Amino acid sequence: MAEIPIPKMTDLALGGKRVLIRVDFNVPLSDGVISDDTRIRAALPTIEYAIENNARVILMSHLGRPKGTENPIFSLDPVATRLAELLKVGEVTLTDACVGDGARRVALDLRDGQVALLENLRFHPGETENDPKFTKALASLGEVYINDAFGTAHRSHASVVGVPAHLRKKAAGFLLEKEIAALSRLMTGVEQPYVAVLGGAKVSDKIEIIKNLINRVDCLIIGGAMANTFAAAKGGTLGASLVEADKLALARDLLARSESEGVKLIIPSDVVAATSPDAGDAEVVPINGVPADKMALDIGPDTRAAFKDILGRAKTIFWNGPMGMFEAPQFAAGTIAMARTISGQGAFSVVGGGDSVAAVRQAGLEKGFDHVSTGGGASLKFLEGKVLPGIAALQP
């Protein structure tokens, strides 16, 4: 991935041009009110740069999953209002639909430095299907294409791969560029020692990433429910913990592989176990001796200290996946400790994954990370070593 040069927005002439910018404005809404505008703010540098360079800015995004039909609940109207406030441009015109006469008129009427937002791309089934007719209609609105939506870069949708196929002048926006730069530092020319911390619910979700990282890292730390399967593969008794019985052979294989390649694969020694996530009977037990009626729901204090020790020597750290069921406060300590350890360390540090990033934000520790990836699925695909379609589509 890192070898492919990504065209930069700063190399394109934007003045007087209709510039289609794919952004990720998929913000959380509650009763029509934006509850977190982080994603809108994240796109501001790119939008402001385009405005300052006299582009005629046409933004496009999806919001939620309207499944190809118009649905006012998923209108980008509140986003247009919020964006206008943040940009201080007076007005952001929202089109009636993302394609068609209305959108065309708005696009052609734009003057230099003005901003329009196309209504939700996913009101049209052509977006997720990358339908050629839809793609052509969308592409015809602009003359230059910028992708600044890392969160959808792993999807072969019309606005991600179809539109750039029609437009010769295209580039990555600043947010996408930043994501690629940070994640590439975890893939090639990595400063050693490199420690990856993987957690979360299932080994099956993370197989590809483990396989790709195992010969790049010095040490792979495994926590969360995923560690249970590895502990069981080593012969431990896991009680009622989440264990993927069909992944035991794979876990054994990965343990053997790490040994033969001289990579440390570290799993927890102790866990916090309880009969259920809201039971009052939580206790610290060895991971290989969880009582029959209890399940491992967080990493224990010895494990937190051991992980901290390993991470203290790292120069590069990637973290994905919570260390426990952090949504329940009594099992959040291991995940918060991990966030504290990494954020307090001098290494180049990146956290990616929807739940992991949410945990870091919840603990208010984002500032301690060099990069907090805005794309859950996309960052994982990138670290699996896959070429993301949205990035490939920017090649001339």
Ligand code: ADP
């Ligand atoms: P990310 O979104 O950061 O990639 P995942 O989606 O893979 O992370 O995993 C997050 C989920 O894993 C959370 O819902 C969390 O509750 C769950 N989880 C982590 N550890 C455990 C555990 N020991 N038992 C049950 N669930 C767990």
Ligand code: MG
């Ligand atoms: Mg998740």
